Amino acid sequence: MSDNTLLIVLVAILGGALRVSTPFMFVALGECLTEKSGRVNLGLEGTLVLGAMSAYATSYHTGSPWLGVFAAGVAGAALGAMHGAICRLPKVNDIAVGIAMMLFGTGLAFFFGKAYVQPTAPRLDSIPLGGWSDSPQLAQALQINPLIIVGLVVAFLMWWSFANTRWGLILRMSGDSAPSALAMGVSVDLVRFLATTAGGFLAGVGGAFLSLYYPGSWTQGLSSGQGLMAVALVIFARWNPLRCVAAAFLFGAAGAIGPALQSVGITQGYYFFNAAPYILTLFIMIASAGSKHAARDVPGELSITK
């Protein structure tokens, strides 16, 4: 492999990371928000798929992809609110509800999405940030999607709010010690309900990216488990929104290895490289299971840690 080929591969991986990481980022941020409040929503895979379908359908009917993004968020928020409302009932396990919501979300999306497999909806435009470069590969890789910028802003806002706003402190309090929060007159259930709803909104927006930008169409196999991997990603990121972004890039880059190699003609092990994010998930789970940092940063009220 010549130097030039290596460069092409690296640039392709960078471009792929920027492209593929966005849904990871949104779902992870949504899950991070929800888990910070002390609840796990495993249903975000379903939220992602329903978000993708809603975005595509809305964009198709209204002609505005941004309305589609909003519709995806609303659909996600509705699923999140449902999860939050069910978990308020006594003796309900949020993990079990999450799995049910995942199946419900995907089922709903497939049911309503049948009609949108064929037609083509208007897609989100990309922002060319690579115009300064005379390398067509780099220019192509730096075709930034607008949602990634939204995601970065949301991540930064979340990170800042967790430490510097009353809402942020109340959210962390509810997630870490429900008795303390209750003693202060905070309605823990309400906080969690709102956090799950907002988290659902973000995950829905992540779905909009799938159908409106990359791959950019509505099919049933659109998500392939990205919503579930994002849950692992939050653990890896130790419940920090900025680290969630970094972890999303890492996952995106891992997902881009296969296509990048293919672009320079290496097809050997294509499917193996395509499985890289899944293998990465596995290793990250093993590595973070023994990590003391993860044990310290985990919100105390999470049912997975109790």
Next chain:
Amino acid sequence: MSANPSASIDPPRQRALSLETIGMSKAFGALQALDDVSVKIEAGSFHALLGENGAGKSTLVKAIMGYYQADRGQLLLDGRETQIRNPRDARAHGLGMVYQHFTLVPCLTGAENLVISRADAPAIIDWAKEKRALAAFLDRMPFRAPLDVPVATLAAGEKQKLEILKLLYLDQRLLILDEPTSVLTPQEADEILGLLKGMTERKEISVLMITHKFREVTAFADAVSVLRRGRHVGGGRVAEMSTDEMARLMIGDTQIRERAARAGNEAGETVLELAGLTAGDDGGPLVLNAVNLKVRAGEIVGVAGVSGNGQSQLVEVLSGQRLLRDGRIFVRNQPFEPDRDSFYRLKVFGLPEEPLKNAAVPRMTVAENMAFRSFDRPPNATLGWWLSPGPMRAKARELIARYRVKTQSTETAIGDLSGGNVQRAILARELSGDVDVLIVANPCFGLDFASVMEIRSQIMEQRNKGAAVLLVSEDLDEILELSDRVAVMSEGAVNYTSPTALTDRATIGKHMAGHA
């Protein structure tokens, strides 16, 4: 709600609240939890509230704090009748409470905990300004706690200080403390209570403290009220009362088992020998660093130490909950591996701390829990696997009667029993046979007076019968009372041993602090 506390930098003035209840009564169904209780806490006094478990102390303070509405009776604050409908009302009137468990949020820093606890916490927090205000606040306080690290990383004593600082930060002028020292070492307890006492003397606050410990009452309180079965049965100035009087008021006519006297026998041969026990924390630093200790037959060796110096880990190693990295345990010169067979063969028994967590399955019945040592041996089992519940229940009934475990039946889940009764049930299981080695950790943690007496006398009885007893305790008084020899642990090793008769609190304290 009070103004921003940083604004009130007045010199000490009479800020302490006085509180009086008149004829407070509260019934839960048929149970009269409070019956016509009248208690007066003078402004600037340190008032102790004594009583056994279930005597109504908690009900009284919860009625004061607005968690319950009293059925009858009045509450006077600074002489004025006041209605307190909920805990928020209480806070607004300057009443603050420190609970037995910590109410700080572990993942937040001290500063975050303080600021968010304010009712007027701003939507967007200007940390530079808040930090300045907090520093000014701490300058006025007699004690401080680290504010910039997550509370989870603080030691129990620091957390307790922070809990109290939080109330002072919220401008609370009457503090109710619910057994504030049960999580502290003697030194920490003395320090915190001493500082609070100083604040009451300067009339900055009044304190109402629920406690079981007479030493704390006589050392720190000005006045005491004693409750028994929901009634106020006596009290007065502490200077005019003896501990015996207080104990009699507290317990009433209840029969207490005579404390087993220390039989004057000479200790026998070495039974339990710990040789160079070394253990780490999941690959982390060493928590036990070559612990060497011998316990002879018919003696109690008390292990003292500031909490977190390896005492709990030592018990975990002996009970098989933690793996040894190095070192050996010998019982009667035979190597001892903490497995079920060795426990049985070498007659090693134990009462770990928090028995509900470490020695019982909360959802299994009392009878099943009592059979943990013997469920797979005759008569409870045939061929080691076919279990017969009949003999188990019969044995449990006998133990329940003998050890006075208060339970509805043998089939009650052990998790539903009160702390003292869980302790008794586990002790019954561990002591009902022949005991060669007994390992006990904080056996009286959070128990009422009668239970404490009973459990201590049980331990003493085993010693008198010739068992080698290793007593790990954070209560130095308990160690001084029970032990024949004292060992002090510091930084994972035993750095001092001495016959109890030849040492004193000061010497032990010095070694606890690590200064040899």
